[in-house]
Amino acid sequence: MRNDEISRKVKSDNTILAFGEKLCTKRGHDEKQHNCIRQKLREVGRLLKDMRSCPGNVEKSLENFMYPDAFKFITQSCKNVAGFDGNTNTYATPSLALKIGTTLQKCLKILILKGIETNNQDLQTRAEELSKLFEINWTDDVSSNALRTLHEAKQNSQKELLPLANDVKVMSEYLRHEAETHANTLQESASDCEKRQAWHKLSEICLCLIETIRRCVKMTVEEYSKNKLTNDDGELD
Template sequence: MRNDEISRIVKSDNTILAFGEKLCTKRGHDEEQHNYIRQKLREVGRLLKDMRSCSGNVEKSLENFMYPDAFKFITQSCKNVAGFDGNTNTYATPSLALKIGTTLQKCLKILISKGIETNNRDLQTRAEELSKLFEINWTDDVSSNALRTRHETKQNSQKGLLP
């Protein structure tokens, strides 16, 4: 990773590092996948950077944002990072919004696992509850507009093409 603010955020957050370890265990043996791993870590690092700036607390870790009552805050940060336009309900980068949702689900599984391993019922419970909120609300709040934007962009780019 290049040495910038995002890489410093990634290197200083335990949950993101645990996510990176999981990715390296799964894909690290293949050198072609190193760029993918780097991209995923930077993606969640950018999200954490936005959440920190919106909350005004630049020291909070990703784990500290993983509360069920912070779900709206998390979705808003995802929209900010992916370039959501509230007037047109479209994303500048719709695939990023979709990827962030998947990445956050994986981070929640890491936190659930950590809660079970350390016998931290509070961490386990709040991560499970937030995961349920993701299952119930993420589609309506983020994914549907991202998929629609991606579909419209694809349709518009193909209008002038002939078979």
């Protein structure tokens, strides 16, 4: 990692180093994964930096923050790092919030193991209790809004242009004509093979008709208000 404030915090924290060691053991043989490992370490390093920014926390290690009664403080730091906006309940970097949650749960497993190996019952107990809080509350407190932010961003990046009204009309008329043709085949004294083919084609046509309708109406009232169009013959209206 480049030598900066974040990397120095990472290299001076035993829990983060233990997490990094596990990542290297699992993925270190693959050079393509090295950058991913660095990023994960820097992510938790940024969290530690934010938690240390509060008075009295300057010298604390990640392990020192891992108490059940610090859960709200930890979630708030995660929101700070990921750029949470309390007014809109959205994140500037929603993926970072999700990644930090996963990393912290892995760090808690490391602390549980450390407590067992060193016969430190206090460390084991508080890490286990905090881990349970993550399982129960993290989704509601952090992940749900992060996932919603990602979903909305994806929708906005994939907005589809409305098809021209005449194109929709031509397609719809063609599909309906084909549907009637194959429906008639099913009602006629055709061979079983012909009926099977007609049934197969008719099912495809029905799906196409449904998709045509879906693509025409897949928009919210807000989107309609912003994108309302008109044309001379009024078909689109």
